[in-house]
Amino acid sequence: MNTSVLPEDSTTGGAARPLGGDGAGRSGPAARRRAVRLLGRVLLHAALIALAAAILVPFAWMLVSSVKRDSDVLTVPIQWIPEEFRWDNFTHIWTRIPLLTYLGNSLFLSVTITGLQVLTGSFAAYGFAKTRFPGRDALFLAYVSTIAVPWQAYMVPQYIIMERLGLVNTRLSLILLQAFGAFGVFLMRQYYLTIPDEISEAARLDGLSEYGIWARIVLPLSKPALAGLALLTFVNTWNDYMGPFIYLTDNELWTVQLGLRQFVGVYDSQYAMIMTGSVVSVLPILVVFLAGQRYFVQGIATSGMK
């Protein structure tokens, strides 16, 4: 298989022919080479499509199983087309578990945390990237080093603090825990460093305050990074399991993830219903992901730059 990372056809295809065109007898091997290359590309496409299909099989299976009878989910051989379509699984699931409450809780947490994370993160990032004061770099180092500390290594002291504040089993605990992440500050700072200082310098000469520069110049310029951070935070919060698992004990406060997990534990032979619940928990994120895919990928790519 071809492992080159070059856009093969566009560059060499054009350049090689004029060079090789000096001898008339060369056309045979050249044509064969082109045929081999074409075959290679067809095979590559086929392999990649097969691979992508294999990756997506679990989703396809989840989707198909969500409209089956329980007894049809695990069968030999696998039924890729259900014997009987149970569309009403999707209406029953809402009455079996308080899914609407769970979805509402997940949405509330995701939106609040994302809003705070983007707001305070970009604000702090401006401080780190565009203002100069003693101790700034040491402070930033503290931020960056905690990104490398696994959450599990300090979750117990955090829990003690929350417990003493009486915030365990409240939504506020999760908001406080996740809204001031160092990662957002780091990601936004990386992006702000690519914005030339001359722009803010000019604004400063025009009499704009630092806050004005942040709000009117830097924020609008950093829309892709903001969108990337917002999407990453939203999806991470929506999908978070460990945070709600540790902090939320009351059923009314649960997120979709906790609700689904509990449902699986209690009704572990209702395979179809479990798949239905899984589909419902994945759909909102699928919509968010497809809508903001480009920014999402940019956000991840930015976090990889040093």
Next chain:
Amino acid sequence: MSPESGATALKRRQRRTTLVGWSFILPNFLGFAALTLIPVLATLLLAFTDWNSYSTPQWVGLENFRRMLDSDTFWVALSNTGWYAVGHIPLTLAASLGLAVLLNQKLRGVGFLRTAFFFPYVTSLVAVAVVWNMLLSPDLGPVNQLLKAVGVGHPPGWTTSTDWAMPAVVITSVWRDMGYYMVLYLAGLQAIPAELYEAARVDGAGPWQRFRHITVPALRPTTFFVLVMLTISSFKVFDLVQIMTEGGPGRSTLVLSQVIFREGIKQGRFGYSSAISLVLFVIVLTITVVQFRFQRRNER
């Protein structure tokens, strides 16, 4: 203007810029300090104290660590976490690099393919774990049906078997994570100048040689970053194990972060669990520092 007043004016301006700088950082810093920085530092102290949810903290030196080293559960969890990392890190690295190289070419529908490979990463982990648990169920699960169809007489029991539960978790985690690291690699690949490949091609280098002598060296910073991220994420694995196996069967998939959770939050043994936290932190830190050293030597 006299030199003194110039100096005080400068000082006043400096103080002003310091205030402005801090004012930007403060809203985030207050939350960060209270709920990240202080807890991180607290772990370092608590590890050397005896403190339960009902007692007052007492300095006990290395007592927690002695107890930890005597604890069978600690060693089981440590080795399980190590096995998870040994499976997860190289497999995810290889899969994401391979996918990125393949999907960095000009292909029809490349956007769709990238999305397909990336999608598992954004999906909810609970749904992923639940679906894979069913896919891997020993008797009727689709995976074992497939294995039987290709001639495997006794396919593994996966999450019901002490030997195969960890591989099941690793397979699921690689499937989920490779899309994320693929994106990082794609970003790295796109930063490589096309002229390099052009020159190598003129010199007669084949695809494999170009990959080895251009792609791999140019991706070194990305690989370094990916390795660090994979290491950190491997040692803090919790969600997937908790949902798929809850650490079982027996203790065959019990990992360090589960022990920290059970000891620290469930049992309220703050001092003891902090000692385990510290060990987890030191392991991650050591591996990261070693990787940094290695990276720097390679650059020279």
